[in-house]
Amino acid sequence: MKSAAFRDLAILIARIGIGIIFVAHGWQKFFTNGIDKTQIAFEGMGAPMPNVSAIVAAAVELVGGFALIAGIATPIAGILLFLDMVGAFFIVHYDKGIFVSEGGYELVLALGVGSLLLAATGAGRFSVDGILGGRKSARSVA
Numbered sequence: 001m002k003s004a005a006f007r008d009l010a011i012l013i014a015r016i017g018i019g020i021i022f023v024a025h026g027w028q029k030f031f032t033n034g035i036d037k038t039q040i041a042f043e044g045m046g047a048p049m050p051n052v053s054a055i056v057a058a059a060v061e062l063v064g065g066f067a068l069i070a071g072i073a074t075p076i077a078g079i080l081l082f083l084d085m086v087g088a089f090f091i092v093h094y095d096k097g098i099f100v101s102e103g104g105y106e107l108v109l110a111l112g113v114g115s116l117l118l119a120a121t122g123a124g125r126f127s128v129d130g131i132l133g134g135r136k137s138a139r140s141v142a
Contacts, residue, residue: 007124015123029062047091057088
C-alpha cells in the first residue's frame with residue numbers, strides 16, 4: 001500500500017497507540033504510585049541517581065506520550081522515548097528474557113523501536129507537526 005493517506009493514517013494510529021501506553025506509564029509513575037514510590041522502585045532496580053532518573057523517566061513518558069498523540073515535536077519525542085526504553089532495557093529487563101510476564105523486555109523493545117520509527121518517519125499529515133509544516137513522512141523529506 002503506497003497510498004500517502006494510508007501511510008499517514010497508519011502513522012496516526014501508531015502514534016496514538018504508543019502514546020497512550022507511554023502516557024499511562026508516566027501517569028502511573030507520577031500520580032498512581034506517586035513519584036516517591038517510583039524513586040524507591042528505581043533505587044531497588046539499580047537505576048543510577050534514582051531520585052532524578054525516576055522524575056526524568058516519568059516526565060519523558062508522560063510528556064512524550066502526549067506529544068506522540070498530538071504529533072508535536074515527534075522526532076524529538078520519539079528519540080527521547082527510545083532512549084528511555086534503552087535505559088529500561090539495560091537497567092531492568094535485558095537479563096530476564098523476552099516475555100513481559102517474566103519481567104522481560106518485549107514491551108520495552110516494542111515501545112522503543114516503535115518510538116524510533118516514529119522519530120524517523122515523522123508524525124504524518126494528521127498531526128500538529130503536519131499542520132504546522134513539520135516533517136510529514138520520510139518519503140516527503142526524501
